[in-house]
Amino acid sequence: MLNYTAMSLNRASNLRKEPSWFAAQVNEHSRWLLVNNNQTLFDSNSYSVTFLSFAIVCNLDLTEAIFLGLDEQQTSHFALDVSQLDEVLLAKLIGDAEFVDIRRYGVNVALEQGSMAALARGLCYWHATHRYCGRCGSENTLVEAGHSRLCTNEQCKHQTFPRTDPAVIMVVTRTFADGIERCLLGRKAIWAPGMYSSLAGFVDPGESLEQAVAREVMEEAGIVVGNVRYIASQPWPFPSSIMLGFIAEAVTEDIHVDKDELDDAQWFSREELKRFGNWHEEGDHLKLPRTDSISRYLIDHWCNLND
Numbered sequence: 041m042l043n044y045t046a047m048s049l050n051r052a053s054n055l056r057k058e059p060s061w062f063a064a065q066v067n068e069h070s071r072w073l074l075v076n077n078n079q080t081l082f083d084s085n086s087y088s089v090t091f092l093s094f095a096i097v098c099n100l101d102l103t104e105a106i107f108l109g110l111d112e113q114q115t116s117h118f119a120l121d122v123s124q125l126d127e128v129l130l131a132k133l134i135g136d137a138e139f140v141d142i143r144r145y146g147v148n149v150a151l152e153q154g155s156m157a158a159l160a161r162g163l164c165y166w167h168a169t170h171r172y173c174g175r176c177g178s179e180n181t182l183v184e185a186g187h188s189r190l191c192t193n194e195q196c197k198h199q200t201f202p203r204t205d206p207a208v209i210m211v212v213t214r215t216f217a218d219g220i221e222r223c224l225l226g227r228k229a230i231w232a233p234g235m236y237s238s239l240a241g242f243v244d245p246g247e248s249l250e251q252a253v254a255r256e257v258m259e260e261a262g263i264v265v266g267n268v269r270y271i272a273s274q275p276w277p278f279p280s281s282i283m284l285g286f287i288a289e290a291v292t293e294d295i296h297v298d299k300d301e302l303d304d305a306q307w308f309s310r311e312e313l314k315r316f317g318n319w320h321e322e323g324d325h326l327k328l329p330r331t332d333s334i335s336r337y338l339i340d341h342w343c344n345l346n347d
Contacts, residue, residue, distance in 0.1 A: 041151055042272060042274045042334060042337055043146070043147065043149075043151065043154050043274070043332035043333075044154055044155050044158040044274060044275050044276070044277075044332075045151075045155065045273075045274060045275065046151035046152045046154070046155045047109075047152070047155040047156070047159065048111065048112075048152045048155070048156075049108055049109025049110060049111060049117055049156060050109050050110045050111075051108075051109045052107070052109060052110055053187070056107050056184060056185035056187065057184045057185070062107060062185045065107065065116035065118075065185075066094070066102060066105060066116070066118070067094065067116070068094050068095065069094070069115050069116070070094045070115065070116045070117070070118060071091035071092070071093065071094075071115060071116070071117050071118070072091060072092045072093070072094065072096070072097045072105075072117075072118050072119075072120055073089060073090075073091050073092075073108070073117065073118070073119050073120070073156065073157065073160050074092065074097075074119075074120055074121075074122050074133070074134065074139075075119055075120070075121050075122070075123070075139075075160055075161055075164040076121075076122050076123050076125075076130070076139040077123045077139070078141070078161060078164070078165055078279070079139035079140055079141050080139065080140060080141075080142055080157045080160060080161055081134060081137050081138070081139055082137060082138060082139070082140045082145065083136075083137055084137070084138050084140065087145045087148040087149050087150075088149075088150070088153060089149070089153040089154075089156060089157045090134070090137040091117065092133070092134075096133060097120065097133070100120065100122070100125070100133075102120065103182070104120065104121060104167070104182055104186075105118045105119075105120055105186065106118060106119040106120070106121075106160070106163050106164065106167070106182075106185070106186030106187075107185035107186055107187070108156060108159055108160060108163075117156065119159070119160035119163060119164055119186070121164040121167065121168060123168070142154060142157045142158060142161060142278075143278065143330070143332065146330060146331065146332040147331050147332050154332075155275075158275060158277050159277070161277055161278075161279075162202070162275070162277025162279065162280060163186060163187070163202060165277070165279045165280065166202040166203070166279075166280060167182065167186070167189070169279075170189055170200060173191035173193065173196060173198050173200075174198070174200065175191065175196055175198045176191060176193050176195075176196040176198070178191050178192050178193035178196060179191075179192050180192065180200065183199070187201070187202065188200065188201050188202075202280075203280060204275075204277075204280055204281065204282050205242055205243075205280055205281045205282070206242070206243040206249070206281070206282055206284060207240055207241060207242045207243065207276075207281050207282070207283050207284065208240065208241060208242075208243060208249055208252045208253045208256060208283075208284050208285075208286060209238050209239070209240035209283050209284065209285050209286070209334055209335055209338065210238055210239055210240070210253050210256075210257065210265075210268075210285070210286040210287065210288050210338070211223050211224075211225075211238050211286075211287050211288075211338045211339060211341075211342045212224040212239065212257055212261075212263060212265055212287075212288050212289075212290050213287060213288070213289055213290065213342065214289065214290035214293055214307070216293065216307075220309050221309070221310070222307040222308055222309050223307070223308055223313075223339070223342055224239065224257075224261060224263060224290065224295070224305060224306070224307055225237060225238065225239075225305065225306065225308055225339070226238075226239050226260060226261060226297070226302040226303075226304065226305035226306075227302065227303050227304050227305075228302060228303055229303040231319075232319050232320070232327060233323070233324045234317070234323070234324050234325050234326045234327045235319050235326075235327040235328070235329060236304075236306070236308070236316075236326065236327070236328070236329075237328075237329040237333075237335045237339075238285075238329075238335040238338050238339060239256060239257055239260050239261065239302075239305075240256065240283070240335070241255075241256035241259070241260070242281075243284075249268075249270070249284055249286070250268040250286075253265065253268045253286050253288055254266075254268065254288070257288065257290075259298055259301060260297070260298055260301040260302050260305070261295050261296065261297060261298075261302065261305045262292075262294070262295060262296030262297070262298075263290050263291075263292055263293070263294075263295065264290070264291040264292045265288040265289060265290050265291060266288070266289055266291050267288065267289040268286050268287075268288045269286060269287050269288070270284070270285070270286055271285045271286060271287055271338060271341060272285045272334065272337065272338075272341075273285060273334070274333075274334035274337070276333075276334075283334045285334045285337065285338050286338075287338065287341075287342060293307070295307070310342075310343050310346070313328070313339065313343055314343075316328045318330075318331070
């Protein structure tokens with residue numbers, strides 16, 4: 041299973057819109073996940089997401105609490121952005137836990153916990169960047185248990201919802217004249233030395249997913265593709281995307297890299313990929329992307345097709 045796709049909480053979307061129901065969930069049994077400047081609270085010794093008890097957070101301003109969901113015992117879980125909290129007070133609250141970017145621990149985080157942490161981070165980011173109404177500029181207020189914001193201007197009252205930007209990511213394949221099938225991978229100059237990954241890009245308005253795949257591959261590498269097949273998707277709230285994974289067959293094979301998009305792109309066989317290292321390794325040798333990403337999932341999927 042892909043990381044960040046194992047949400048075990050019931051989001052209770054049919055109940056959370058009711059203010060009285062939401063208020064009743066803020067009780068002594070509730071559990072609270074703090075987010076600080078887009079980093080999530082973790083126990084660094086066990087790679088576990090750290091939920092605090094209501095008794096610990098009850099003296100904080102909980103008006104910006106975001107409901108994440110109910111577990112099997114009907115215990116409510118919340119996220120709370122504490123980026124503006126006094127550092128001394130914050131240190132007393134969290135004890136030995138620490139704020140960490142979820143991706144730092146990657147596959148070491150339990151799948152269910154990683155999914156909760158990703159949801160919390162994504163929602164906190166959205167609230168932090170949507171303080172004001174996009175129509176009239178008035179201040180927005182949190183409503184629907186943190187899953188919407190409402191303009192406070194009585195003449196506007198525009199309601200907004202968290203946005204997720206769709207992005208396609210694809211492994212492009214072609215069987216060459218020597219009978220060997222290869223896949224097309226690219227790299228950006230800012231990446232770790234030697235790391236190559238699947239091509240990717242955001243979906244344009246009025247564009248199908250298959251059209252986005254073909255356009256992005258052409259724009260980045262000058263390759264014409266066809267037979268675009270969907271494989272899997274992964275939420276990637278870093279800050280607000282969902283990655284839609286595909287395999288596509290190349291019609292052409294001569295690479296023409298757009299240097300504004302990529303630093304390099306190459307065709308690699310399965311045997312070549314077996315000799316690649318991993319993204320976090322030191323050195324200039326060739327490397328595959330991080331193992332918690334759909335890019336790595338797609339590459340591994342293709343590598344295993346002939347097994």
